[in-house]
Amino acid sequence: MPKGTIKIWNNERGFGFIKQDSGAADIFIHISALKHHVRKPIVGDLIQFEIHRLDDGKERAVNCYLQGVASSSPKVNRAPKSTGVSIKSVLLLLVIAVGIGYKVLDLKQPDAVVEVAEKAYPQRKPMTDLYRPVKDSSSFSSSSSSFSSFDSQETASGYSCSGKVHCSQMNSCSEAMFYLSNCPGVKIDGDGDGIPCERQFCGG
The missing domain is CATH 1.10.1390 (Phosphoglucose isomerase, C-terminal domain)
Incomplete structure (x- = not known):
């Protein structure tokens, strides 16, 4: 079974890319390929997976397993009270x-x-x-924090929003993914399927 590392993960949209240990091109992964895990993937997670080729020739990871991450226990139906x-x-x-x-x-x-x-x-x-x-209503003060799906990914990838808008300005699928998820005004996902620059980089 192939192995790799989570290179990019978008928690909000539920997909990302795996850097394969074999040196092959990064492969697409959707959250549906990960089941019964106690948490969602994060950048740097080690992962085992199978490769599935779609009808259009693109590849994606299926039947994935995060190494070192426990599986969630199945729900147990409790007996009703008397x-x-x-x-x-x-x-x-x-x-x-x-x-x-x-x-x-x-x-x-x-x-x-x-x-x-x-x-x-x-x-x-x-x-x-x-x-x-x-x-004293202050004892019930609530703390709220805005969730950014790429807080840790921005640091890990090393990219930043520098005004790039089109696929011709990108250097890799990873950079295109970062811009699509974090930078406003980009025009790199023409069909709106959440995968940028499919012809140039992310087409599988």
Whole structure:
């Protein structure tokens, strides 16, 4: 089975190219060729694959396996809980919903509902704690980070957006892939299939 290294990977579009250990031309790989892995490929991953030739003569990697990356475990169907437990859970949720409804509409403590709920489930946390107003909203500050599919790839490939627009200005398929994924205004993917410069470099 051929081996190689992930040379380019576009997480957003789910495809990339493999640099073959045999020295042959870089080969196209789609995310569908990788199944049951705990994570997606990254640049530098070692990979084993099979080569499939399409009707138009292009080649792509299939039945791929990332070396050193564990496979995800199959999902196990858990046995459903007993009916009695489910009914208790539903009743508790209904009591909580009624209590919150009173709180929102009347802006008053639903003392009667809370008292009934706490008597029915004395082992549970007091109902008043379930909808206690948040005093410090800063404790729920959320951190957001924009995901760039080529953060690590830009450093690994060594390319940068330098104003190139057409395939005639590119030097390799790897460079064309970088420009298509990172640089605005390029005109290197005429048919819009996500593979740039197919006639010059990336045609397989």
